[in-house]
Amino acid sequence: MLEIVIFSTLNGILYGLLLFMLSSGLTLIFSMMGVLNFAHASFYMLGAYFAYTMGMEIGFWPALLLAPILVGGLGAMVEKFGLRRVHDNGHVAELLFTFGLAYVIDELVQLIWGTVAVSYREPDYMREPLFTLFGTDYSIFRGVVILIAVFMFIALWFLLKKTRVGMMIRAALTHGNMVGHLGHNVPRLFMGVFGFGCALAGLAGVIGGPLLATEPGMAVTLGPIVFVVVVVGGMGSLIGAFYASLLIGLIQTFFVAIDASIADILNAFGMNVDPYGEVTGITLASLAPMTPFILLVLILIFRPRGLMGELEP
Amino acid sequence: MLKPIFTFLAASLLLVGTASAETVKLALIDPLTGPMAAAGQPAFEHLKYEAKRINANGGLNGQDLEIVGLDNKVNPQESLVQLQKAIDDGVRYVTQGNGSSVASALISAIEKHNQRNPGEEVLYLNYAAVDPAFTNERCSYWHFRFDANADMKMNALTDHIAANDDIKKVYLINQDYSFGQAVSKAAREMLKEKRPDIEIVGNDFHPLAKVKDFTPYVSKIQSSGADAVITGNWGQDVTLLVKAAAEFGLEAPFFTYYGASSGVVTQLGDKGVDRIYQINEYYGEFEDPEMAKRQTELYEQAEWDFYYLRLSTMLDMLKKSADQAKSTDPVDVAKAMEGMKLETTTGEVVMRAEDHQIQLPMFISVMKDDMEYGAEGTDYNFKKVARIDREAVSLPTTCRMRRPK
Structure with a gap:
């Protein structure tokens, strides 16, 4: 039992941190520009594919650095030449623009890299076990991923709270016009934030690719969950996104690990239901992929502003 | 002006007609x-x-x-x-x-x-x-x-497992739809009949083609102490499952229906050797020129x-x-x-x-290194372990077919 708890916790945290890398960019872009970027997960996919292609030429570590920069640059271009022009036509136009962009990126990826998964793997030496507990190996790569994620979180916090750029971003979050009137170049700031958010998604892709699978469907499968994280955490709240990511990561892994059905739980509370019924016989493990969305519905009903959100939507 | 276009269209339609x-x-x-x-x-x-x-x-x-x-x-x-x-x-x-x-x-x-x-x-x-x-x-x-069909494959697979006395605990993990349910049901029934002493230590179903991260399932298998895993997973579901298992150093062999699916060999490398078994109508040796x-x-x-x-x-x-x-x-x-x-x-x-x-006839094969014809451009492929004759694979049917008059 103990080993399940330990490894589920580790796995849950790892998955949660990956979700946070993805959703931090999304929530930053949303809070700053009011744009719900539907193509965000597509940038995550691009990160994985770029790193795969570059990794074959220059190795894993340089790719880890270069791929997010490339994705970020691409994101900045999209903001400057696409989103900025669409912006004048209101939020619906922006939404549709990013929606279309997601499709375009999906199709491009299939054209360039094919419709089946590519064999993007971490370097061999990182597949060795970092430690072995109860006969289960925990690979070096997973340790490295956790380190990168934590490092990214600290760097992001430092950037937003302790630097001048961070101050400008935070000011522009709430008082965009005022920052503009004070002589700062707000459009350039927007471009930077959009690019930076995409770069974070790209970084998530670089490490998420070997961890999960690098295939054209990876954006579609993770996309909805990232939105759940942002809504549950509270629109535009970075700390909220952090808590929500970990929460969803842990809930999802623990649901798989617990060997119980709905009836088992109800019966434990003194109710008397059929353990093999149509609904009550459903195991928690088979509910696991649904949990983020159940959480989304519950949050929207009982706490519409999310865990840490300040604004009522 | 339009006439040539129409004649062209008509001609091309005719061409399509004759071609089909x-x-x-x-x-x-x-x-x-x-x-x-x-x-x-x-x-x-x-x-x-x-x-x-x-x-x-x-x-x-x-x-x-x-x-x-x-x-x-x-x-x-x-x-x-x-x-x-x-x-x-x-x-x-x-x-x-x-x-x-x-x-x-x-x-x-x-x-x-x-x-x-x-x-x-x-x-x-x-x-x-x-x-x-x-x-x-x-x-x-x-x-x-x-x-x-799934029962015939399981029939052959359980014969093989039943003959191996080292296997005492078996874990089942399958996709949650008619096929996965059929695999799980057949495995439980046939093992019970052929080797009543084998304990089924887990019977998991996961959604089809939705799971990206199999690590929670693998920790569960690991802690159940299973000596063997049976899975009917196919496509990405088998690739990611065995990949996660290899990554966590799971020692138990996998008895699969589709272990030689594309991607498995590349993803696993030497971690799959002697660990991934497959029941299929063929294997990866190609002795026939x-x-x-x-x-x-x-x-x-x-x-x-x-x-x-x-x-x-x-x-x-x-x-x-x-x-x-x-x-x-x-x-x-x-x-x-x-x-x-x-x-x-x-x-x-x-x-x-x-x-x-x-x-x-069906074959049980296992992943090996240094094969003459490697799969996916590697040196790994599936080597024959056992041949099960046509008569032994066969199962009776309950079909009462309605034939057209």
Whole structure:
């Protein structure tokens, strides 16, 4: 039992941190520009594919650095030449623009890299076990991923709270016009934030690719969950996104690990239901992929502003 | 001014008309994009490659065979749309394999179509959807299955496991739909009968093609202390499962239905050696020079391995039936195919007339290094461990087929 708890916790945290890398960019872009970027997960996919292609030429570590920069640059271009022009036509136009962009990126990826998964793997030496507990190996790569994620979180916090750029971003979050009137170049700031958010998604892709699978469907499968994280955490709240990511990561892994059905739980509370019924016989493990969305519905009903959100939507 | 355009259009329509009268179209309705494309794409390439061989040998009763690929994204609704599209285009032969959920929808739709449109019957050649129901309680005259069904495979697999006294605890993990449920049910029943002392320490179902991270399942398997894992997973679900298991150093061997699916060998490398077993109608040694040639050629042309011997068997039987019937009409072909025998590289196979379930020898193989013909451009491939004869694989059927008058 103990080993399940330990490894589920580790796995849950790892998955949660990956979700946070993805959703931090999304929530930053949303809070700053009011744009719900539907193509965000597509940038995550691009990160994985770029790193795969570059990794074959220059190795894993340089790719880890270069791929997010490339994705970020691409994101900045999209903001400057696409989103900025669409912006004048209101939020619906922006939404549709990013929606279309997601499709375009999906199709491009299939054209360039094919419709089946590519064999993007971490370097061999990182597949060795970092430690072995109860006969289960925990690979070096997973340790490295956790380190990168934590490092990214600290760097992001430092950037937003302790630097001048961070101050400008935070000011522009709430008082965009005022920052503009004070002589700062707000459009350039927007471009930077959009690019930076995409770069974070790209970084998530670089490490998420070997961890999960690098295939054209990876954006579609993770996309909805990232939105759940942002809504549950509270629109535009970075700390909220952090808590929500970990929460969803842990809930999802623990649901798989617990060997119980709905009836088992109800019966434990003194109710008397059929353990093999149509609904009550459903195991928690088979509910696991649904949990983020159940959480989304519950949050929207009982706490519409999310865990840490300040604004009522 | 418009007249030349019209004459051109009319001429091209005529051309299309004559072309379709000469070739026999076989539509493959399978996932060609999306997460399960790695299961559909190789079948598509395989069929195209084998169709060339069939056509070089005279085609189907003198007519050329043409393969049409239709993408269904493993979605039953989408498959029905594609089926209708194929029928509207004059396709009379349909093949599909990935997903018994899809196969179930296709069987019903084709049964209905054939009842309502006499003279335009469509024949369904199933190369991999192995829910036992299709050749038992739900059997259809218009459906022929060229793969051993889930029960037959489990029959062979459990014989092998029962003979291994080291295996005391078995873990089952399968996809949550009709096929996965059938695998799990067969495993539990057959193991109970053959080795009552074996304990089933886990019986998990996960959603089809939705799980990206199998690590929670692997920790569960690890802590259950299982000596062996049985899984019917296919496509990305088997690749990611065994990848996660190897990463966490899970020692238990995996007895799989589709362990040689594309991607597994590349993802696992030496961590899969002696650990991944597969039950299939073929294996990766290619002692037969003709098969070795096909493996080499197919890999050169399409970068896919010669994995689907059953697709070759299927097309060979289709050709033999058409030649025998001297017709490419599905009604005549179906009649000729019933009870047909064919000599293949692994021995004689028979299309049982009772339920349209092929009877064939099966092989258990295990992943090995330094193989002469490596899969996916590596040195790894699946080496034969045991051959199970046709008679031993065979199971009785409950099918009571309604034949057209």
